[in-house]
Every structure is written in structure tokens, then in C-alpha cells.
Amino acid sequence: MSVITSVVGFPRIGAQRELKKAIECYWKGQSNVAALRATAQELRSRHWRLQAEAGIDxxxxxxxxxxxxxxxxxxxxxxxxxxxxxxxxxxxxxxxxxxxxxxxxxxxxxxxxxxxxxxxxxxxxxxxxxxxxxxxxxxxxxxxxxxxxxxxxxxxxxxxxxxxxxxxxxxxxxxxxxxxxxxxxxxxxxxxxxxxxxxxxxxxxxxxxxxxxxxxxxxxxxxxxxxxxxxxxxxxxxxxxxxxxxxxxTYFGHIADCYEVVTHMGFDAIGLDFVEGGEDNLAVIQQVGVHEDTSIVAGVVSGRNIWKNNYTESLKLIDSLQELTPNLVLSTSASLLHVPLSVQAESELAPEVRDHLAFAIEKLGELHDLAYLTQEGNLVRQHDSLLTANQKLWSEQRVCTDVAVQNRLARLKPEDYIRQPSRSSRQPIQRQRLGLPILPTTTIGSFPQTNEIRSERARFSTGEIDSDQYNHFIAQRIDHVIELQEQLGIDVLVHGEFERNDMVEYFGQQLNGFLFTQNAWVQSYGTRCVKPPVIWSDISRSKPMTVRWSAYAQSRTKRLVKGMLTGPVTIFNWSWPREDISPQEQTQQLALAIRDEVLDLEAAGIRIIQIDEAALREKLPLRHTDWHKKYLDWAIPAFRLVHSGVKATTQIHTHMCYSEFNDIISDIDAMDADVISFEASRSDLTVLDAIEATHFETEAGPGVYDIHSPRIPSQSEIEERIRLILRKMSPTKVWINPDCGLKTRSELEAWPSIEHMVAAAHRVRAEVE
Structure with missing residues (x-):
């Protein structure tokens, strides 16, 4: 009997990000709505045909x-x-x-x-x-x-x-x-x-x-x-x-606590994730059973990772399910929206790397293979070339351990995760040393990445210009934005991150243990697509990554310039992680590498260092009982490990965006940063209630305007937001900043918005001083 296959959802941006380009052309007035609709229809048609040709039912x-x-x-x-x-x-x-x-x-x-x-x-x-x-x-x-x-x-x-x-x-x-x-x-x-x-x-x-x-x-x-x-x-x-x-x-976990309710509601089929919720979902089916008229749609091919399916393990699970119900459909565990389109576009990856990868189109093939192997039965499977090839792949050793990294992890002690002196002791020291005004203004780090900047980076990567020419260009861009920030009156400046293509990929390219793709784009929001790096082996830092440009920017001004880093939890969460070692170990490796960079920045005279943890909340387990033991108990210490070695006079910032913060506000405080900036404008500043209720010790900069929108906020609009913030927070603990970095905005949108923000801060500062 043939086995039915199902796909939860499919990527929509296109192999060459055609949807992104069509929408952005439309926004710029370079095409009309008919052209946009035509592109969308062509993509839908192409993707339906791909699935049909793969034999998906x-x-x-x-x-x-x-x-x-x-x-x-x-x-x-x-x-x-x-x-x-x-x-x-x-x-x-x-x-x-x-x-x-x-x-x-x-x-x-x-x-x-x-x-x-x-x-x-x-x-x-x-x-x-x-x-x-x-x-x-x-x-x-x-x-x-x-x-x-x-x-x-x-x-x-x-x-x-x-x-x-x-x-x-x-x-x-x-x-x-x-x-x-x-x-x-x-x-x-x-x-x-x-x-x-x-x-x-x-x-x-x-x-x-x-x-x-x-x-x-x-x-x-x-x-x-x-x-x-x-x-x-x-x-x-x-x-x-x-x-x-x-x-x-359902997907992203198990429904063991409500499976019995759902199975008695009378659905014709129940879709369960056997990748992220496998053990619990299987156990509850074994306990409760399956209604004779209900199919189980078993998510056995991951919609969240890029690694090939282990057919032997999947078939064991499928066999267990078939003992419980004859009505079995094989499916992806979640929408394939969360993975790139096809490995075939990755011609620069070595064959031995590509052999381990499966993106959306390859996962269609895996579904088809598993359906075929399921209906063939155990005796035939043992001699099937599909299964033999897959077993061979999984039997090979892929990663060589870095002994130096492992030894360094083994030497870690509890005191390595604790910064001294305490934050309450550090805060007055930093105020006196840094000499900042009340309601200090800053930005999150990046400034607009113009076509000229992207073009020069591309020319450098292809060898059209040499490193001296490229570095001269970056220096000029930094000089320009340092001057602009001084003119606007920003208190803590940033160098603009013009040398960086992405806040994770940039660091991955300079760390040992990462691999990179050419076209493995995944939609993040709207037309924003990301290309996560691949963690392939043990991670370490071989040389400074950001010191040159941070130190250069500081040398061009008497004002304070922040050093900008991406934190270990965010680098891990925004990469394709290994599955042969734990997330905790991979994040600790990253933390040690970033710790080295923090100490080098401090030694170079950078007195404020921002360690972005934009994705900290992102991988928080969906069930409260798992929050600490499965995540926070190692994620928060990993961040503390990064900055625990700096002096009391060095101010550590962090940044988070687009998540629900209220329920982990105490854990965020436990990160022991000196200042945190976070998205707040689109959530109507609701996080302020949690900050007030928990007596939040960290100084904070709730974003005063939304950088993911092209609109330019007025000065009065931002003034009102600052006053709302001050109803819940002491002015001595408030920073004024946008929601996030300005990389995706145009210069015509970014600079007027910052000008209004600084003017608003000055107006309100005069009211409270």
C-alpha cells in the first residue's frame, strides 16, 4: 500500500530572492502592481510544480x-x-x-x-x-x-x-x-x-x-x-x-497534554512534530491511541535544520507508529519556509559538505524516499541502495575535535562567569569615568548600507580592488558618519559597521569552525532575508575581528565610541548548528571566542562595548518548565562569560529585538550587563511595566522609534515616547536610542529620524535636569 506524503508549507522568496526584489522594486516605484502580481504568480506556479514533480501528495x-x-x-x-x-x-x-x-x-x-x-x-x-x-x-x-x-x-x-x-x-x-x-x-x-x-x-x-x-x-x-x-x-x-x-x-514541539482532547474532537488527521516533540508525541499516542478514522500526519523530515535525514532512525519511528495506526501520512515537521530552497545552488561547497545537507527541495526527496522505504518493508529495506547510501553517510566521522578548544572549556571555573565588582558598585564608577549627560543618546550600531558600500565590498571580495583600496574606502565612510554624529549631538557614537555584511556572518567568517553558503537565503521578515552560516566543527578565534575599525573610529573623535560585537547566543541561534554536540557546548565555544575580542577591545581603549544578544529570547523553550534547565541555565552564563573579565570602568551594553521580554525580564537583568537597549516602539512600550515591577537594575534604552518602517518620526512623537518611558523609569537609568540598527534604512530615512531623536532627548533632558 502506498504511503501518502504531505508538506506543511514551502519557501516563497524564490531561488534568487525574486519575491524580495519584485516587492522592493514596487515600493520604490520602479514597477507597478501588475508586475508584482505576475512575479508572485510565477513563483507559486514554480513551487507547486517542484513539489508535484517530487511526488508529494x-x-x-x-x-x-x-x-x-x-x-x-x-x-x-x-x-x-x-x-x-x-x-x-x-x-x-x-x-x-x-x-x-x-x-x-x-x-x-x-x-x-x-x-x-x-x-x-x-x-x-x-x-x-x-x-x-x-x-x-x-x-x-x-x-x-x-x-x-x-x-x-x-x-x-x-x-x-x-x-x-x-x-x-x-x-x-x-x-x-x-x-x-x-x-x-x-x-x-x-x-x-x-x-x-x-x-x-x-x-x-x-x-x-x-x-x-x-x-x-x-x-x-x-x-x-x-x-x-x-x-x-x-x-x-x-x-x-x-x-x-x-x-x-502542530509543530515546534509536542501536544502530549492535549492530544487526548484533540483526538476526540473529530479531526480527520492530526499533524505532529516528531523532530522537536518526538518522544512526548510518541509516548502519548502509545498511551491514548489513535481513533480508527483519524490519520496521524507524522513530521519526520525536519523543517528547521539543513542536515540530511537519518533514514534508519526515521524508519524506526515510522515502524513504531505503524504498529499504532494504519493511517499514517509522512510529512515535514514544520513549514519548509524556515530552510533555504536548494543545495544545488551551493557549487562552492566541497562535495563532502554538500553530501550532508538537505534544503527544502532535497527534503521533498527525503519524504519521497521514506515513503518508498516504508512501503517496501524491512526485508527489502536491508538491501536497498537508498538506505545503504544514507547509512554510509551517517556512519562516517564528519568532524575532527579541536583539542585546544576542548581543553579551554575543561578549565572553566564558576568564578569565570561572575564579573566583579557588582553592577551596583560599577554604575557610579562608570558615570564618573564616562561623564555622560542624563538621557544619553546613542544608536544600536549599523548605519545604512548603501549600494555604493555593497558594491565596494563585492569588488573587494572578487579581487577587483585590493585591501588598501577597500580599507581606505571604509575609513572614509567611518570619518563621514563620525562627523555626522558629532554634528547631530549624539553622545555615544558608533562606527557604522560598513565593513560587515551581516551581524552573524561577519563574525563567522573570522572564526574557525564555520562554513558559508552562496544562496542559502531564508526569509526573516517581509523582504528581509538572511543567510545563516553553518557551524561545521569546533569554534575558536585566531585573531582580533573588530578592534581595527573600532579603534580607528575612536581615534577620530573625542566622544565615546562603542565597540560592537554579536553575542555567543545570537551567533549560535542565527547559525545552522551542529547536531552532534549540545547547543550549550557550541555556545560556550563561541563565548570564549567573543570574550577574547572583548578584552582586546578594552585593551585598545574602547570604554563602551556592546555585545548584541538580539536572539536570546528566540530559542527559549515553548514550555515554561523547560525554560531554565534546557536553555536559560546555560545561555545566561554564556553571556556573562563573555564580559566577566573586563574592568569596572568598562561599560558593557547589550541589545535585543522583536521578542516578548516581560516574562524573562529577571533573567535579562541576570545577564549582568550595564546597559540594555531593546525593541519597544512596536509593542507600545509594554515592557516598561515589567521593568518597573521587577526593580530592573540594568540601565535601559527602550527603542523610541521603529527602524523597520520607512516613515520618519517627528520630534514631538519621540518626545512623547520618552516622557512615557520616564513615567516608569528613573531618568538616571534611561538611554535614548532607536529600536535596532539602521542598516536596512536609506540615508534619507535614517538621518532625519536620528536628528529628531536627539532633539527630542535634548528637549526632555532640559525638563528633568
Whole structure:
């Protein structure tokens, strides 16, 4: 009997980032909406065909988005706040205004809040719901794309963000939790039921509801919400016009605590992640069982890593599942949105490296292989060339251990993780030594990376210009921004990071143990794509990485210049990690390498050093009981290891962005940094309540404007935000800065915004001094 295969979702940016380029051309006015739509349609067609040619049975549709699926779902449900509707823009421009803000002839509005999608580096737009919102079906996108694929002869499985996950991630206008009253539940359920009936009319066989929020901790209220929503939706799958099968798809963990509830709700299929939640999901199925009419969609091919599947281990799991149910579908563990498109684009990687890698297209092949091997049975498998080749790959030793790195780790002592003297003792010493005013101003680190900068870096990498020419160019750029910052009156300057292509890749290129790809792009948010480096072996630093340009910048001004580093947890979280050793060990290796850099910066006369941990919150386990023992108990000490050796007079900064900070605010304080800056403008400064409640000791710079939006905030707007901050924080502990680095903004957007920020800080400073 053949085994059915399913894909949760597929990348959408294209092999050459075609979607990114088409959207950005449209934003710049270099193309029209028809050209944008044509590119999107061509990409959808190409990706459906790729999956069909790979033999995938349940191919997703409606997993495509110009920006984000949560945003698309909000539009589908009619959750478009009046401030965006009042702009009077077309469908695409309204979507982009919600995602990026809008400032033009039609009005001036900020963007929706943006947060990390569970434990990934993908960002979603936070839907906004208030009492004036009328929830109703307001988009034909899911139906249009299903019919688009159908016209190509491809019968797809429409994918929707499930109503439970959607409501759990939706917030009120001020970032507050919404109330899941009967009226809201009924209205949302009615829309989803209508969608189901419409898909029946269109001839769909399956609809997939993505419910990743089910892998989080849940209380009785959550279970009641889940049941309430689907009690209205599930009956819609049968009508006088036909029927449809409904799949509830979970990922990023296990649902052992609610599997029994879900299995009795009557879904035709339950999708479970057997990569990140394997043991718990398998155990609960063994305990509770599987309803005879329900299929288990087993996520056995990872949607989160880039390493080839171990067929022997996967087949053991599949055999165990087949003993429990004959209704088994093989699937990716999560959407392939989170991995690059194809290894075939990586011609510069050595064959022995490529042999270990599987990106989205290769994972389709792995699904097909596992389905074939499953239906062949144990006796045939033993002699199958597919399995033999895979077993050979996994039996080979890939990594050689670096003895020096291992010895250094073994010598670490508890006192290596503790900085002396205490922060409360350091703060007055630093105030006196650094001589900064109240409400000091700074930026996060990077300045706009213009076409000229990218062009010169490319010319240097190809050998068109030599190192002297390139270094002269970088020095000129640093001179320019040092002068501009002095003119604007910024208190703590940065060198602009013009020599850096990416805040992780730049460091990886100078550390031992990393490999790099050419085209392994992954979507982070909107049109922002990243190309994470690959951790291949033990990590160490062979020479200083940032000292030259930080010291040069400091030599060009009498003002303080921050040294800028990326922290070990963020480098680890934003790389493709090894799977043969623990995350803790890899992060400790990184921490020792960055520690060396910190001490060299200090020795070079840099008195403020920022160690960015933008991704600290990102990999926090989804279940509270796992937070410390599986993550924070080693992630926080790793950061402390980086800076514990500096003098009391050296001020250590860190930076974090786009995450929920409130629930780990005490752990952030325990990082023992002297100053932290973080994203706050899109979350309406809600983190300030946690800072006030926990008596946060670290000085802090909640971002006063959103750098992920092209709009330029006014001085009065920023003044108001600073005053809001001062209601919850002492002015002696507040720094004034943007949300994040300015690399992705244009100079026409960045410099006026900074000018307004500095002017606002000076105005409020005069009020409180």
C-alpha cells in the first residue's frame, strides 16, 4: 500500500530572492502592481510544480504571502484597523502599510507590532482587534490560490493559520491580551466555517489548520477556547454539496497534554512534530491511541535544520507508529519556509559538505524516499541502495575535535562567569569615568548600507580592488558618519559597521569552525532575508575581528565610541548548528571566542562595548518548565562569560529585538550587563511595566522609534515616547536610542529620524535636569 506524503508549507522568496526584489522594486516605484502580481504568480506556479514533480501528495496552497501569513489571516478575517482603511490604498498597499507603516500623501500611520514566530527567526505581524472591529470574511486569497493551482492541474491542500493560534497571538490596540468572549469566538468560527464550505464548493479534498500554539503550556481556558472554536468549524466539513477532510497541524514541539482532547474532537488527521516533540508525541499516542478514522500526519523530515535525514532512525519511528495506526501520512515537521530552497545552488561547497545537507527541495526527496522505504518493508529495506547510501553517510566521522578548544572549556571555573565588582558598585564608577549627560543618546550600531558600500565590498571580495583600496574606502565612510554624529549631538557614537555584511556572518567568517553558503537565503521578515552560516566543527578565534575599525573610529573623535560585537547566543541561534554536540557546548565555544575580542577591545581603549544578544529570547523553550534547565541555565552564563573579565570602568551594553521580554525580564537583568537597549516602539512600550515591577537594575534604552518602517518620526512623537518611558523609569537609568540598527534604512530615512531623536532627548533632558 502506498504511503501518502504531505508538506506543511514551502519557501516563497524564490531561488534568487525574486519575491524580495519584485516587492522592493514596487515600493520604490520602479514597477507597478501588475508586475508584482505576475512575479508572485510565477513563483507559486514554480513551487507547486517542484513539489508535484517530487511526488508529494498533499501540496500546500495559501502558504504564499507578500509579507506574512498571520497578516494575511488578519485581512481574511477583516482585522484591518480603521487607520489603514482610511488611507484609501489598494489591496497590496494596505497590506504593506499594516506591515511597514505609511507616510505619504494619503496619511501617516505606524505599522502593526511585529514579533518572532515561536522559536524561529521568522517574524509575524501581530493582528489587532478591538471592540469596533467587525469580523467577517474579507479576502478571497485562499480560494484564488487554490484555483490558480487547480488550473495548472495541481490539486492542493489549502493551508490556514488556525483560529486558536490566531486568537492567542492577536492583541488589542495597546498590545494587551484580548478577551475571548462568545461573540469573538462565534464570529471567528463563522468565518472559518464559511471558508470550509467554500472549499467544498471548489472541490478541495483537504484543508490544513496550522495550530502551533498548541505546543505551548495550556490551561483550562485554552482548552475551552480550542473546543469552542472548532465545535462551530468541524461540522462545516459535511454539507449537502459534499465533504472535505480537515487536518489540524502542530509543530515546534509536542501536544502530549492535549492530544487526548484533540483526538476526540473529530479531526480527520492530526499533524505532529516528531523532530522537536518526538518522544512526548510518541509516548502519548502509545498511551491514548489513535481513533480508527483519524490519520496521524507524522513530521519526520525536519523543517528547521539543513542536515540530511537519518533514514534508519526515521524508519524506526515510522515502524513504531505503524504498529499504532494504519493511517499514517509522512510529512515535514514544520513549514519548509524556515530552510533555504536548494543545495544545488551551493557549487562552492566541497562535495563532502554538500553530501550532508538537505534544503527544502532535497527534503521533498527525503519524504519521497521514506515513503518508498516504508512501503517496501524491512526485508527489502536491508538491501536497498537508498538506505545503504544514507547509512554510509551517517556512519562516517564528519568532524575532527579541536583539542585546544576542548581543553579551554575543561578549565572553566564558576568564578569565570561572575564579573566583579557588582553592577551596583560599577554604575557610579562608570558615570564618573564616562561623564555622560542624563538621557544619553546613542544608536544600536549599523548605519545604512548603501549600494555604493555593497558594491565596494563585492569588488573587494572578487579581487577587483585590493585591501588598501577597500580599507581606505571604509575609513572614509567611518570619518563621514563620525562627523555626522558629532554634528547631530549624539553622545555615544558608533562606527557604522560598513565593513560587515551581516551581524552573524561577519563574525563567522573570522572564526574557525564555520562554513558559508552562496544562496542559502531564508526569509526573516517581509523582504528581509538572511543567510545563516553553518557551524561545521569546533569554534575558536585566531585573531582580533573588530578592534581595527573600532579603534580607528575612536581615534577620530573625542566622544565615546562603542565597540560592537554579536553575542555567543545570537551567533549560535542565527547559525545552522551542529547536531552532534549540545547547543550549550557550541555556545560556550563561541563565548570564549567573543570574550577574547572583548578584552582586546578594552585593551585598545574602547570604554563602551556592546555585545548584541538580539536572539536570546528566540530559542527559549515553548514550555515554561523547560525554560531554565534546557536553555536559560546555560545561555545566561554564556553571556556573562563573555564580559566577566573586563574592568569596572568598562561599560558593557547589550541589545535585543522583536521578542516578548516581560516574562524573562529577571533573567535579562541576570545577564549582568550595564546597559540594555531593546525593541519597544512596536509593542507600545509594554515592557516598561515589567521593568518597573521587577526593580530592573540594568540601565535601559527602550527603542523610541521603529527602524523597520520607512516613515520618519517627528520630534514631538519621540518626545512623547520618552516622557512615557520616564513615567516608569528613573531618568538616571534611561538611554535614548532607536529600536535596532539602521542598516536596512536609506540615508534619507535614517538621518532625519536620528536628528529628531536627539532633539527630542535634548528637549526632555532640559525638563528633568
Amino acid at each position: 498533499l501540496i500546500p496552497s495559501n502558504d504564499f504571502s507578500y509579507y506574512d501569513q498571520m497578516l494575511d489571516t488578519a485581512v481574511m478575517l477583516g482585522l484591518v484597523p480603521n487607520r489603514y482603511q482610511d488611507l484609501g490604498l489598494n489591496e497590496e498597499d494596505t497590506l504593506f502599510a499594516m506591515a511597514r507603516g505609511y507616510q505619504g500623501s494619503q496619511g501617516d500611520v505606524t505599522a502593526l507590532a511585529m514579533k518572532k514566530w515561536f522559536t524561529t527567526n521568522y517574524h509575524y505581524l501581530v493582528p489587532e482587534l478591538d471592540s469596533s472591529t467587525t469580523i467577517a470574511l474579507s479576502s478571497s486569497k485562499p480560494f484564488d490560490e487554490f484555483q490558480e493551482a487547480k488550473a495548472l492541474g495541481i490539486h492542493t491542500k489549502p493551508v490556514l493559520i488556525g483560529p486558536y493560534t490566531f486568537l492567542k497571538l492577536t492583541r488589542g490596540p495597546r498590545g494587551e491580551q484580548i478577551k475571548y468572549d462568545d461573540q469573538v469566538v462565534e464570529a471567528v468560527s463563522d468565518v472559518y466555517a464559511h471558508v470550509i464550505r467554500r472549499f467544498i464548493d471548489l472541490g478541495a479534498s483537504w484543508v490544513q489548520f496550522d495550530e502551533p500554539y498548541l505546543v505551548l503550556d495550556k490551561g483550562e481556558e485554552d482548552i475551552n477556547l480550542l473546543r469552542g472554536l472548532y465545535s462551530h468549524i468541524l461540522p462545516a466539513r459535511h454539507s449537502t454539496r459534499g465533504s472535505i477532510q480537515l487536518l489540524i497541524q
